[in-house]
Amino acid sequence: MIVVMKIGATQDQLNHVIKTADELGFSPHIIEGKERNVIGLVGVAGQRDKMNVIGDMPGVDNIVPITKAYKLASREIKPEPSIIDVCGVKFGGENIPVIAGPCSVEGEAAVIKVAELIKAAGATMLRGGAFKPRTSPYSFQGLEEEGLRILAKAREVTGLPVVTEVTNPKYVDMVYKYADMFQVGARNVQNFALLSELGKTDKPVLLKRGMSTTIEEYLTASEYILSEGNKNVILC
Amino acid sequence: MIVVMKIGATQDQLNHVIKTADELGFSPHIIEGKERNVIGLVGVAGQRDKMNVIGDMPGVDNIVPITKAYKLASREIKPEPSIIDVCGVKFGGENIPVIAGPCSVEGEAAVIKVAELIKAAGATMLRGGAFKPRTSPYSFQGLEEEGLRILAKAREVTGLPVVTEVTNPKYVDMVYKYADMFQVGARNVQNFALLSELGKTDKPVLLKRGMSTTIEEYLTASEYILSEGNKNVILC
Amino acid sequence: MIVVMKIGATQDQLNHVIKTADELGFSPHIIEGKERNVIGLVGVAGQRDKMNVIGDMPGVDNIVPITKAYKLASREIKPEPSIIDVCGVKFGGENIPVIAGPCSVEGEAAVIKVAELIKAAGATMLRGGAFKPRTSPYSFQGLEEEGLRILAKAREVTGLPVVTEVTNPKYVDMVYKYADMFQVGARNVQNFALLSELGKTDKPVLLKRGMSTTIEEYLTASEYILSEGNKNVILC
Amino acid sequence: MIVVMKIGATQDQLNHVIKTADELGFSPHIIEGKERNVIGLVGVAGQRDKMNVIGDMPGVDNIVPITKAYKLASREIKPEPSIIDVCGVKFGGENIPVIAGPCSVEGEAAVIKVAELIKAAGATMLRGGAFKPRTSPYSFQGLEEEGLRILAKAREVTGLPVVTEVTNPKYVDMVYKYADMFQVGARNVQNFALLSELGKTDKPVLLKRGMSTTIEEYLTASEYILSEGNKNVILC
Secondary structure, eight states: OEEEEOTTOOHHHHHHHHHHHHHTTOEEEEEEOSSOEEEEEEOOSOOHHHHHHHHTSTTEEEEEOOSOSOSTTSTTTOOSOOOEEETTEEESSSSOOOEEOOSBOOOHHHHHHHHHHHHHTTOOEEEOBSSOOOSSTTSOOOOTHHHHHHHHHHHHHHOOOEEEEOOOGGGHHHHHHHOSEEEEOGGGTTOHHHHHHHHTSSSOEEEOOOTTOOHHHHHHHHHHHHTTTOOOEEEO | OEEEEOTTOOHHHHHHHHHHHHHTTOEEEEEEOSSOEEEEEEOOSOOHHHHHHHHTSTTEEEEEOOSOSOSTTSTTTOOSOOOEEETTEEESSSSOOOEEOOSBOOOHHHHHHHHHHHHHTTOOEEEOBSSOOOSSTTSOOOOTHHHHHHHHHHHHHHOOOEEEEOOOGGGHHHHHHHOSEEEEOGGGTTOHHHHHHHHTSSSOEEEOOOTTOOHHHHHHHHHHHHTTTOOOEEEO | OEEEEOTTOOHHHHHHHHHHHHHTTOEEEEEEOSSOEEEEEEOOSOOHHHHHHHHTSTTEEEEEOOSOSOSTTSTTTOOSOOOEEETTEEESSSSOOOEEOOSBOOOHHHHHHHHHHHHHTTOOEEEOBSSOOOSSTTSOOOOTHHHHHHHHHHHHHHOOOEEEEOOOGGGHHHHHHHOSEEEEOGGGTTOHHHHHHHHTSSSOEEEOOOTTOOHHHHHHHHHHHHTTTOOOEEEO | OEEEEOTTOOHHHHHHHHHHHHHTTOEEEEEEOSSOEEEEEEOOSOOHHHHHHHHTSTTEEEEEOOSOSOSTTSTTTOOSOOOEEETTEEESSSSOOOEEOOSBOOOHHHHHHHHHHHHHTTOOEEEOBSSOOOSSTTSOOOOTHHHHHHHHHHHHHHOOOEEEEOOOGGGHHHHHHHOSEEEEOGGGTTOHHHHHHHHTSSSOEEEOOOTTOOHHHHHHHHHHHHTTTOOOEEEO
16 A cells, blocks of 8 residues: 655654554555655555554555455456356357346236247346335335246246346345346445345346446445355446 | 326327226326326326336326325425434434444444543434445454444443444344444445335434435435334434 | 425415416416325426426425426427438438547647548547646646647548537637537536537537436537527537 | 556566656656555656556556645645635634525615625625526526626625626626626536636635535636636635
């Protein structure tokens, strides 16, 4: 990490920062600038909690982390593109798979009909909501397990793999039994309890970007899944 | 609800909308405008799903709901201000209570010391995180139940009631045992599974507004708690 | 427009609104609902200022405009797609024209070289900034008229028409002399003084959408250009 | 500035960056990290254009500027709080001045009446719009110079200094004649042509923060005014 000292910070303040950094296990390197001094701290990664200690010291203007907040999601660890295979449908390769289906699952006949139509039109994966995260509690909330059963039935009829949204950590096991891929909606992109639970499974996760989510927040959200052991994350 | 017809919609399209609205249980009232026609549909509230049916019909420009998406959160149902009493601390009345405390609970001695200091400074409620929804999975995630125990201990020593964040529906019961008020963080403002679970309890909920959350989304999120029976929601 | 009365508004309040609307030139139509009354006001369009008068009256919950804030930008006035022809390059038709070029114009030889390369690569229009709206006043602000001259020179050499940004109403005439199309950047999407000035010219305007600009704001911004007489607006 | 090399960057790439930085006038300092190398470049401030050259070189992950994009707006240059005196009303000191008045200036009698009322209520400055940046071109755009004249009249009657919005660089001189302080609205926070023009005057500027404007963008926008010589900027 880089420690940027204030213009006009005293030599005592500089010495104090260096001593503290040293005690925390960093190797400090001072760069004397024209306006101010900057200290490079070399050490093991993931020291974000220690950064705050130094960031609050007198004479320090701000702290710049060098290590990214995400690791497994980074190209630095895995430079080649990831290809995620969901029952033969490949995400991340040359072709762009099309997922289609109704917003919410409302009845078996309709879903099967839709599945047949989208397959005929070229889609290779079926979507449909059994749990609907609706803005209002008075809107239809989904058929829940019955909806999942209908999706599985449509897969049986058409051969299309199924992706469906999960909104509550306690339903991860239930959705796992029926779906081929989990969907995490935009509003749950930082629902870390849900993400961690999904990280413990071995099925792919389609993670949607939230409203105003920055790229760093988005990749770090995916890191919650990856760091639990599930490497099959698709950013949507 | 109001149905706004397109400029140039045909008489047949208008008739079709009226017939469909009638079948759905609405009483339609046509208002002939200079540029276009508008239809007022009178009926029972909460017909948002039926709105979509009509909104998709040929000749319809758009649909304007009159009934708000939230009810219990509305001044129309309860015009007088709500005063929520948390162990004697009143939110919504003449005085503004100050809640203070550390970001995260890290140790018993420190939290008790902080609690004593904030009490001396005039705060009437203690906060501190036992479950920390951190952007990165590699950051400190909180002491969990041990953290809750420390907060309860600080309450015992100082008499200050305690509010703490809950991030996972499955920990609602555990947090309930120790805290006097639940906190829902900005990132969970539309975590409906969590909100519904909190609505089933009888302890107050401090609901923080999310990044870019509109007023309607925010009030409707609070409706998830209210509609389950818990009337003690504090917007923060 | 639609006037939504409050639940519990009195008959007197309703009568007062109707009387006022009548005096303002509207024909009121009352729709008696189950929870509240709604009044449809028929009248000439563009009465947004009158709306405020009624919206502030006792017993009124809110006002819903039916007429859109934009007219000329609407499909209702002109249902068929617009095709804007910029020196033979057509925007809005079957083909998608590609505009390419350097961020800022920095020198004649480089711009001509770039223009030749992008033409060889299939681009049909040249872009480059002579006026650069930079976040910092200490960053390079562009070559101004000399930059415009260089762009015109590159057009002479390659035959590619030129689009370039204009940021100040007082330079509209100068940019007009050199460019084939004006560009309005994201940060100026609601710079109404600039938009009005461009509406008085006869050259196409490429209007970029601003950060967080809603669709209605964006279309209404384009209306500033259209309503001055310039029908050649391209949304980018 | 700090140059962060990629994990796995070669020694050749590192050497090339150092050589280039040296040629650009920087003194490079290498910090060898555990995962990657980082280079501190010491040199004169305001080298943002040179940063791009280095940021694009092979092996470079990213560039971190140390010098802030704004200078005059920084506490580093002027640590003490600024107090701006507008005809005896002080902004930035112990007291918080209240500015009040109508959204738009619509008539002399009304504005004078309002000015008297707000003065009696304790306001110390009068506001009112003579140029109204309205979302729609069909909304009332303000009385322009006649509105400014009315504001000046209200000042004459009440003694309250006047602040009013200016939206077009070409009206800066006109507004200067009547107002005691310029207002720049949220939508014009990055209208750099307007800000620069205001920086050439000697009257205070009330700069409103735009929708989604970051703190750095906001302070750097104020720098456009400050760097032209006008030190009287009030952030609103």
